[in-house]
Amino acid sequence: MDKKYNLIIIGAGPIGIACALEAQRRGWSYTIIEKGTLVNSLYHYPKGMQFFSSSDNLELDNIPFICKEPKPFRIEALQYYRTVVQSRDLNIKLFERVNHVDKKANGEFYVTTSKDAYLSSNLIIATGFFDYSNKLNIPGEDKNHVSHYFDDPHFYANQRVAIVGANNSAVDAALQCYRAGAKVEMVIRGDDIGERVKYWVRPEIINRIADGSITAHFGSNVKEIQSDHLVISNKNESKKLAVDYVLLMIGYQPDYSLLEQAGVTFEEDDMRTPKYDPKTLETELKGLFLAGVVLGGLKTNAWFIDNSRDHGKKICDAIQKRA
Ligand SMILES: Cc1cc2nc3c(=O)[nH]c(=O)nc-3n(C[C@H](O)[C@H](O)[C@H](O)COP(=O)(O)OP(=O)(O)OC[C@H]3O[C@@H](n4cnc5c(N)ncnc54)[C@H](O)[C@@H]3O)c2cc1C
Known part of the structure; x- marks a missing residue:
């Protein structure tokens, strides 16, 4: 048989x-x-x-x-x-x-x-x-402009992209989107880029954040995602980020x-x-x-x-x- x-x-x-x-x-x-x-x-x-x-x-x-x-x-x-x-x-x-x-x-x-x-x-x-994919379990996570997977940076050229996460996938996506001409904002729960990020990539993302090419919101959590913005909170303050796409690179x-x-x-x-x-x-x-x-x-x-x-x-x- x-x-x-x-x-x-x-x-x-x-x-x-x-x-x-x-x-x-x-x-x-x-x-x-x-x-x-x-x-x-x-x-x-x-x-x-x-x-x-x-x-x-x-x-x-x-x-x-x-x-x-x-x-x-x-x-x-x-x-x-x-x-x-x-x-x-x-x-x-x-x-x-x-x-x-x-x-x-x-x-x-x-x-x-x-x-x-x-x-x-x-x-x-x-x-x-x-x-x-891991989920944030927040309102708006299933909207069309939100993805847990990153494919090709060209897609994000000249777009405003929020990238959630601070480890390898998030950092790779942030750098590639930035190089493709996207306006990149990272939303990071902790106070630093992940320790496990590839040792030859970590200095680069830190430098791009330091020189303002990429914005990083440290100590921040995403509360909800709307079609043209997301709401993040840092301690007791909340803020709106205007975005076209959201990449949830959270594992x-x-x-x-x-x-x-x-x-x-x-x-x-x-x-x-x-x-x-x-x-x-x-x-x-x-x-x-x-x-x-x-x-x-x-x-x-x-x-x-x-x-x-x-x-x-x-x-x-x-x-x-x-x-
Ligand atoms: C961005 C990234 C970079 C990485 N870089 C490295 C690296 O440099 N070095 C390294 O060693 N590892 C790396 N890894 C990890 C590595 O890719 C994984 O460890 C590796 O793929 C594990 O192999 P696997 O065969 O166990 O699982 P997978 O490669 O995930 O294969 C599992 C397969 O099972 C199939 N499957 C799932 N469910 C079913 C089902 N119900 N029926 C039939 N088929 C099913 C899936 O479609 C998939 O093809 C990286 C991972 C990521 C995400």
Whole structure:
């Protein structure tokens, strides 16, 4: 039966692909099921985005990742992971969302997707965190000129843009929009630009704020968003900022609905960290494993490509030992 596998991997991000390479090496029947395009999260990163990791730290299975500068751009990463998948002829079902996972009495997983249903002895959830944005939960957040994702700075040329947040995504968007000729105002909850901002970018944003090219409202929270302005508050004072667009660059979180539905349990911490065995990455449900950035729960900076690349090997070793 071609719909029955030894291993199903949910998500064709870099780590889902790393898991598939391991399964293929062992000659297992496996498939990846991906709801979007190949490396869908990376595809939706800002167009001009440059990784903070050097390309050798993003390589899978020692397949060389050659690029122009030491740190690759998004477009080069898309090309690299595409080449890995195509040159190894990995089994992938694209544009097929996993909607439901059931563990049957015989221990097998019954996986229902937007197109079909499959059986698998083992399951890896490698669904990342980029599809669900954090919310401010304020009036106007769902208006058309408000987005939680930044794509291309050209769109904001000659426009007034408010950017909420002070970490890498917010800072990258602010600098790129400024360079494209937007009038940029940042709204920042704390008193400084985030400590985790890339060390070679941080001085630049600080200088642009100091010389007045970009305005930063520190110690401020957004209270509401209207079609042509937003209201921010600083201590007891509130202020209106006239804007054309609002970018809420306040982070992302994993799809907890799939994890919960599949039977994953969680630590009693603030980070909604999934429970798993650190040696095998198996959850409390036998045969159900987690890989990649999803392991961190709300702590989305705990795992990245570099330190998750070995998850596929860890998991496949554990499955093999059991067989
Ligand atoms: C702007 C930015 C810059 C970054 N720079 C770096 C860097 O320099 N170095 C680094 O190591 N990391 C970096 N990261 C983090 C890195 O991109 C992630 O750690 C990496 O993508 C994690 O890989 P993953 O396979 O675990 O998850 P993802 O790449 O997020 O892949 C998860 C996949 O699962 C799919 N999926 C989700 N739900 C379902 C479903 N129900 N059914 C089917 N498919 C589903 C998604 O579409 C997605 O393709 C950066 C992240 C961002 C946002």
